Structures are given as C-alpha cells and as structure tokens.
Amino acid sequence: MKALVWHGKDDVRIDNVADPELKDSTDVIVRITATAICGSDLHLLDGYQPTLVPGDVLGHEPMGIVEEVGSGVKNLKKGDRVVVPFIIACGECFFCQKGLFAACERSNPNGEMMEKAVGHRAAGAFGFSHMLGGFWGGQAEYMRVPYADVGPQKVESDLADEKVLFLSDIFPTGWMAAENAGIEPGDTVAIWGAGPVGQMTIQSAWMMGAGRVIVIDRVPERLALAASAGRAETINFDEEHVKERLDEMTGGRGPDRCIDAVGTEAHSHGSIDAVLDKAKKTLKLGTDRAHVLRESILCCRTGGTVSIPGVYVGMIDKFPFGAAMNKGLTIKTGQTHVQRYTQLLLDKIESGEIDPSFIITHRAKLDDAPELYKTFRDKKDGCIKVVLTP
Known part of the structure; x- marks a missing residue:
C-alpha cells in the first residue's frame, strides 16, 4: 500500500509499504477514506520527537471503512464506517475504567521506555514515536486498529467525512x-x-x-x-x-x-x-x-x-x-482521552450545533502529503488544515 513514511528530520515521503495484517483477535483493518495533517505531525517533521525510526508511517487523524475484523471484535463488522481516535486504549485497565484513556496501562507495548523517560507508562498512539508504541499511522491506504471495540467511533449517518473526521483528534x-x-x-x-x-x-x-x-x-x-x-x-x-x-x-x-x-x-x-x-x-x-x-x-x-x-x-x-x-x-x-468524548461530540455534529469542516483550507491526495507538510509548517498559501484522501 501507499503510505506517508518518516525518513528523518525534514524528510517524509510516499512509499510503498507492506499492507497491515490482523495480529490480535481484537484488531480490525480499516481502509482509509480521509486523513488529516495535524500540528503534532510537524513536531515529528521537525525532529522534536525522540524514538521515531526511519520507515515509520505517520498520521493520527484517520477515518474509513472496516475491511477485516478479528475474531474477538464484537462491536464492528466489515463495511462499518468509523473514525479512529489517535489514542489506543484497552478499555479494561485501571485508567480506562476511570475514563482516562490516554493513560491506558496496556495499549503501549513500549511502556517501559516511557517509564524511563517520564516516570510512568501511558497509552499507545498512532503515527507517533516508538515511546508511544511505534504503531503505524493513518496517512496511508490502510491501517491496523488494535482494541477495535474500544477506539473506533461508528458513524451511521450520511454525514460527509469532512464533518466527522476531526473526532479523531482536534x-x-x-x-x-x-x-x-x-x-x-x-x-x-x-x-x-x-x-x-x-x-x-x-x-x-x-x-x-x-x-x-x-x-x-x-x-x-x-x-x-x-x-x-x-x-x-x-x-x-x-x-x-x-x-x-x-x-x-x-x-x-x-x-x-x-x-x-x-x-x-x-x-x-x-x-x-x-x-x-x-x-x-x-x-x-x-x-x-x-x-x-x-x-x-x-x-x-x-x-x-x-x-x-x-x-x-x-x-x-x-x-x-x-x-x-x-x-x-x-x-x-495531558494527551486527550479521545474515547471519552467522541459520542458526545458526534451528537453535537449530527444535531447541527457545530460543523468542524469550517477549518479545512486544503484538500489533496495522499501523494501530495510531503509537499503539504511543509506548506502547513511554513504557514504558506493560507494553510490552516489539510485533509488527504488516499
């Protein structure tokens, strides 16, 4: 598949990488229909985030269609349309039970690395560094989503992607x-x-x-x-x-x-x-x-x-x-406890109280991502928010 790959400071490229596969019974594979560039991505482009490795796939504001479903997933089926929160949470640990999803004790396989850096572990996240789990992100054609019964927000209305995409993060x-x-x-x-x-x-x-x-x-x-x-x-x-x-x-x-x-x-x-x-x-x-x-x-x-x-x-x-x-x-x-808010905020969008798409200034294909990263970072061409379609 095509994906936006980090190769080093100031160096992101569209590469062909391996398609994601189900690894655990609670995984799903999502075909990305829309994804966005976030200000946090610019910290990665500028080399501020330690433990990023050349070859990592970026992006943490995606949505799409469920294509494959692990045997243990109960709430989603193939064909469901979902927004994927950037925080990965198990839903069962001490912190998840308190609604503190960004502090999940189980979703970050590199939790010990984070403990050494900041004192305790916290949740994994898509498209960030290996200290946050090294999970490939959603600036790609497909992505693997762990703990799929906890993270993805199902969208059952006919609202356009652009109206609901930002439930993923911002x-x-x-x-x-x-x-x-x-x-x-x-x-x-x-x-x-x-x-x-x-x-x-x-x-x-x-x-x-x-x-x-x-x-x-x-x-x-x-x-x-x-x-x-x-x-x-x-x-x-x-x-x-x-x-x-x-x-x-x-x-x-x-x-x-x-x-x-x-x-x-x-x-x-x-x-x-x-x-x-x-x-x-x-x-x-x-x-x-x-x-x-x-x-x-x-x-x-x-x-x-x-x-x-x-x-x-x-x-x-x-x-x-x-x-x-x-x-x-x-x-x-703190990092955002995204799963706590997605249904609440989806209700506000569906009721017409807010249309978050007002923020979009640039729409492009995934192939244009490297150039638009720099346009966004350098605040050129009136760029405030970029949405990409694979």
Missing part, C-alpha cells in the same frame, strides 16, 4: 482543553494559538458558556478565522504586547482561563526567553520553546486556570513556578 482535544480550563458561565477565556486545535478550543469554550474569548496569534488568516468563524477578539503578538493588552481588556485582572494551544514550537516577538530557547535548540541543548506556557501563567488572573493541550517533549527551564504558586493557579494538561 475536536476532542479542543473540547478537553476547554473542559480542563474549568470554564464557568461568563468567563473570559484567552487562547494562545489559532491553529486547528485553537480553533476547536474557541468553539468548545463558547459551547461551555464562556462570556468572552480572546485569541493570540500572528498569522493573519488564522486570526481572521478566529474572528469570523470563532467570534473571538484577537491579539496579534507581532503588533501588541500580549500581557499589557490582556490587562487592558480585563480591567487589570487578567483572563479567568488561559489555554496554551501552541506547545513546544512557540514563537514570540523578540522576548528574551524565546531567544534563549531558540539558541538552546540550535545548539541541541534543549527541545521545547515554551514562551507561550510562561506567558499564559503570567497573564492568567490570580486563582485562575491554565490548560495545556499543546504538546511538549522534554525539560523546560525559566519556568515561572513562583508566579503559578503565589497566584494560586490550577494547571491541567
């Missing part, structure tokens, strides 16, 4: 980011990053009762989409000092809830911490550029909440923990 991620922020009716919510996750977080914040949503970015088309589709107020950090502007907008108090939807590759307008982060990255002395995380902590009102859906990789220095402690901030983060 819609649940935006929803959990807003949920983790603890939004109360009337709250002012500040969101750093108007990329795909940021756009879904905007929509989720409104649905949870936010009174005001403010978005910080510098890419004109992203800010425009946040203002039009998201009805958000916007701050261009190239043109305004973010904390000063947020204080002006909130009477000096700061936003009630701050959400970092940027993660490890943050930019800033010449701040000293960002300059130092960039230098450390260049010298291979560090990985994460954490300007947004620091800024969101400093901007958040006393007693507020900082939610972090943005992906981070390693150690962060110059962290304003004194500010977080003395201001009494609550900080919540």
Whole structure:
C-alpha cells in the first residue's frame, strides 16, 4: 500500500509499504477514506520527537471503512464506517475504567521506555514515536486498529467525512482543553494559538458558556478565522504586547482561563526567553520553546486556570513556578482521552450545533502529503488544515 513514511528530520515521503495484517483477535483493518495533517505531525517533521525510526508511517487523524475484523471484535463488522481516535486504549485497565484513556496501562507495548523517560507508562498512539508504541499511522491506504471495540467511533449517518473526521483528534482535544480550563458561565477565556486545535478550543469554550474569548496569534488568516468563524477578539503578538493588552481588556485582572494551544514550537516577538530557547535548540541543548506556557501563567488572573493541550517533549527551564504558586493557579494538561468524548461530540455534529469542516483550507491526495507538510509548517498559501484522501 501507499503510505506517508518518516525518513528523518525534514524528510517524509510516499512509499510503498507492506499492507497491515490482523495480529490480535481484537484488531480490525480499516481502509482509509480521509486523513488529516495535524500540528503534532510537524513536531515529528521537525525532529522534536525522540524514538521515531526511519520507515515509520505517520498520521493520527484517520477515518474509513472496516475491511477485516478479528475474531474477538464484537462491536464492528466489515463495511462499518468509523473514525479512529489517535489514542489506543484497552478499555479494561485501571485508567480506562476511570475514563482516562490516554493513560491506558496496556495499549503501549513500549511502556517501559516511557517509564524511563517520564516516570510512568501511558497509552499507545498512532503515527507517533516508538515511546508511544511505534504503531503505524493513518496517512496511508490502510491501517491496523488494535482494541477495535474500544477506539473506533461508528458513524451511521450520511454525514460527509469532512464533518466527522476531526473526532479523531482536534475536536476532542479542543473540547478537553476547554473542559480542563474549568470554564464557568461568563468567563473570559484567552487562547494562545489559532491553529486547528485553537480553533476547536474557541468553539468548545463558547459551547461551555464562556462570556468572552480572546485569541493570540500572528498569522493573519488564522486570526481572521478566529474572528469570523470563532467570534473571538484577537491579539496579534507581532503588533501588541500580549500581557499589557490582556490587562487592558480585563480591567487589570487578567483572563479567568488561559489555554496554551501552541506547545513546544512557540514563537514570540523578540522576548528574551524565546531567544534563549531558540539558541538552546540550535545548539541541541534543549527541545521545547515554551514562551507561550510562561506567558499564559503570567497573564492568567490570580486563582485562575491554565490548560495545556499543546504538546511538549522534554525539560523546560525559566519556568515561572513562583508566579503559578503565589497566584494560586490550577494547571491541567495531558494527551486527550479521545474515547471519552467522541459520542458526545458526534451528537453535537449530527444535531447541527457545530460543523468542524469550517477549518479545512486544503484538500489533496495522499501523494501530495510531503509537499503539504511543509506548506502547513511554513504557514504558506493560507494553510490552516489539510485533509488527504488516499
């Protein structure tokens, strides 16, 4: 089959690779009908994620048609149309029983590798590194899906793929980011990053009762989409000092809830911490550029909440923990417990409360993926979200 394969930093290609096969009785094979490029994929392209191996198939936002079914699968049959969450979860362990699917104890065969890196194991994931299991992803013609009774969300309506595809990752991620922020009716919510996750977080914040949503970015088309589709107020950090502007907008108090939807590759307008982060990255002395995380902590009102859906990789220095402690901030983060939210959010799509396809700017064939990875990363051609069809 054709698949998008990682060969090293800045080097992804469409290769012919072996078709996936059923390995366990709880597996299914899905023929991919639509798949997307995610901001997290760019961290892989840029070489930030350790334990990726040349030959790995990328992609963690897929959907398609079930083609083969393992003997132990009870909830799916050949021909079912499904969206596949990027998190792989067994459904039975201590964490899955609590709905903490991203912490699954059983789905990551390389859990010991993760324990050594971060202290404990967590769930496997499609299209990421071998620390997360080394599972081939969905930027391909077919994919193997383990624990198929737990992960895939069946879509039985005639909704177009584009309307439901983002149940695989960015819609649940935006929803959990807003949920983790603890939004109360009337709250002012500040969101750093108007990329795909940021756009879904905007929509989720409104649905949870936010009174005001403010978005910080510098890419004109992203800010425009946040203002039009998201009805958000916007701050261009190239043109305004973010904390000063947020204080002006909130009477000096700061936003009630701050959400970092940027993660490890943050930019800033010449701040000293960002300059130092960039230098450390260049010298291979560090990985994460954490300007947004620091800024969101400093901007958040006393007693507020900082939610972090943005992906981070390693150690962060110059962290304003004194500010977080003395201001009494609550900080919540984590990979998304996708399976907890897919039915809830599918219901919202089917009822017409939201159509996530508003975010798509580029549609292409799988063969075009290598070029579009770089278009997306370099923010060219107004690219906000890419959907591929094999």
